[in-house]
Amino acid sequence: MTKFDIVVIGAGASGIGAGLAAAQNGAKVALLEKGAKFGGAGKFGAQGLFAAESTKQKAANVNYTVKDAYEEIINYTHHSSNARMTKAIVTKSASTIDWLKENGLDTELVTNTQEVHQNHPRTYHQFIDKFNGFDRVMNNFKKAGGVLLTETTVNKIIRENGRVTGVEVVQNNQTSILATKAVILADGGFVGNRQEIARSLAIDPDDLYSMGERKATGDGLRMLQEVGGINNYKRIFENHAATVFSASNPKWHNDTIFTLTCLPFLWIDKEGKRFTNEDLVYDFALWGDTVYANGGYYYFLLDQALVDYLKTASLNWTSSFERTFRLLDGQPMTHKVGPFAEIESDLQEAVQEKAAYKADTILELADKMNVDAKVLQQNVAHYNELVAKHDDTDFYKDSSFMSIPVVKAPFYAVRANSTTLGTVGGGLVNENFEALNASRKVIPGVYAVGNNASGMFDSSYPTIEGLSNAFAWNSGRIAGEKASEFVRE
Numbered sequence: 001m002t003k004f005d006i007v008v009i010g011a012g013a014s015g016i017g018a019g020l021a022a023a024q025n026g027a028k029v030a031l032l033e034k035g036a037k038f039g040g041a042g043k044f045g046a047q048g049l050f051a052a053e054s055t056k057q058k059a060a061n062v063n064y065t066v067k068d069a070y071e072e073i074i075n076y077t078h079h080s081s082n083a084r085m086t087k088a089i090v091t092k093s094a095s096t097i098d099w100l101k102e103n104g105l106d107t108e109l110v111t112n113t114q115e116v117h118q119n120h121p122r123t124y125h126q127f128i129d130k131f132n133g134f135d136r137v138m139n140n141f142k143k144a145g146g147v148l149l150t151e152t153t154v155n156k157i158i159r160e161n162g163r164v165t166g167v168e169v170v171q172n173n174q175t176s177i178l179a180t181k182a183v184i185l186a187d188g189g190f191v192g193n194r195q196e197i198a199r200s201l202a203i204d205p206d207d208l209y210s211m212g213e214r215k216a217t218g219d220g221l222r223m224l225q226e227v228g229g230i231n232n233y234k235r236i237f238e239n240h241a242a243t244v245f246s247a248s249n250p251k252w253h254n255d256t257i258f259t260l261t262c263l264p265f266l267w268i269d270k271e272g273k274r275f276t277n278e279d280l281v282y283d284f285a286l287w288g289d290t291v292y293a294n295g296g297y298y299y300f301l302l303d304q305a306l307v308d309y310l311k312t313a314s315l316n317w318t319s320s321f322e323r324t325f326r327l328l329d330g331q332p333m334t335h336k337v338g339p340f341a342e343i344e345s346d347l348q349e350a351v352q353e354k355a356a357y358k359a360d361t362i363l364e365l366a367d368k369m370n371v372d373a374k375v376l377q378q379n380v381a382h383y384n385e386l387v388a389k390h391d392d393t394d395f396y397k398d399s400s401f402m403s404i405p406v407v408k409a410p411f412y413a414v415r416a417n418s419t420t421l422g423t424v425g426g427g428l429v430n431e432n433f434e435a436l437n438a439s440r441k442v443i444p445g446v447y448a449v450g451n452n453a454s455g456m457f458d459s460s461y462p463t464i465e466g467l468s469n470a471f472a473w474n475s476g477r478i479a480g481e482k483a484s485e486f487v488r489e
Helices: 013-024 042-046 057-058 066-076 083-102 128-145 194-200 219-226 254-263 279-281 284-293 303-313 322-329 343-352 362-369 375-387 467-488
Strands: 006-009 029-032 049-050 107-109 124-127 146-148 152-160 165-172 174-177 184-186 209-211 231-243 266-268 297-303 356-359 412-424 434-436 441-448
Touching: 006 013, 013 029, 013 042, 013 128, 013 231, 013 441, 013 467, 042 128, 042 441, 042 467, 049 083, 049 297, 057 083, 057 107, 066 083, 083 467, 124 322, 124 356, 128 146, 128 279, 152 219, 165 184, 165 441, 174 441, 184 219, 184 467, 194 356, 209 231, 219 441, 254 297, 254 412, 266 375, 284 412, 297 303, 303 343, 322 362, 343 356, 356 362, 362 375, 362 412, 441 467
Parallel strands: 006 029, 006 184, 029 146, 184 441, 209 412
Antiparallel strands: 049 124, 107 124, 152 165, 165 174, 231 412, 266 297, 297 412, 356 412, 434 441
């Protein structure tokens, strides 16, 4: 039987953080990954992470303290999050930026990546040479004595007399036992488990577009429950923007439709009503939250006059994702969208994919959208009146966006769906990321981190950029350090 001090289940950001921290603290660590590649969403999705009072921020004279970050987060959650955990994560964040650099994954402090956050102090540390950097981090894990086992599934945690003694694993269709004194559950939540998603969602699962890690099927949360832990404490979806997708063709993507989705046109909900200030499109978390809260999808409406205009001309509007993509490429901002020479055929493509509707009248459009025709007609007419005055007295959208009415047939309704980057939480833990039972007593030797751990967030993901990835790295690092102390006791 192979023996380890600590077994980390899941080799994403939180798992790598836990494994590296524990190994560098002298523990013998096995890092287990269900898939063929390590890194998870932290490597293949995220582009950086949050920090407060980092060396890079101090060098750039960014005045944003641990206290500032703590208070911003705790106030956002209405003090319903774990204050000790929040303070621990924020306090750890600066040293983690240095620690990652020391281990081969450097970052640069960039301007915040979302348009509405430009006046917020800079907190986003974007990865430099990300993929090679992750390789260097993994090499340092191995140099510290760590063992990476890919394509390895964990069935259960084995305990005797209330103490962890091992895990049952399957590798190459062979079942075996790895002896260990502690287990860190870092396998990314349950976004890849459709049944668990359906149980936890407040919307129809068919309306949710997931950008999360498909291998994150809730195995860790299941095992947490099996050893007496709580695995359904504040399960939260990391709502993030909205997506136009084809239910019958998952690989379908159209660049023009994507860009149009990132603009504050007229949005209509499933009741046929305008439901929000559409310039929420410039804050991805709030955009995602309003879509989720209003039933899981909406339609943005265009008329033929706008379509004809965009064939040859540009709008002096900013696509909400322009800054994100241009920062990655090192390109300057344009603050323009269009022209789209093929916009008509692009919209027709969306119609064919059943992601949009086209009609000669608003009444006909309402029928295709399955909304009340009179309600839609009234809402479009009222919106056009507000546009004529350049004054949104309903939801106070910026007047610069109150310039495009919906008046000329044919009309288009494009459906944008609730989108999640993953699930957040489920496992009840303390600020050391030790798992707790129903009596809030520590379960010795069991830890949950990253998307398996509850406490940092409340009902939705905060608007601070890079926070979920920072939570992954820092929760993992804290748990790795605490677990290495535990196994030495």
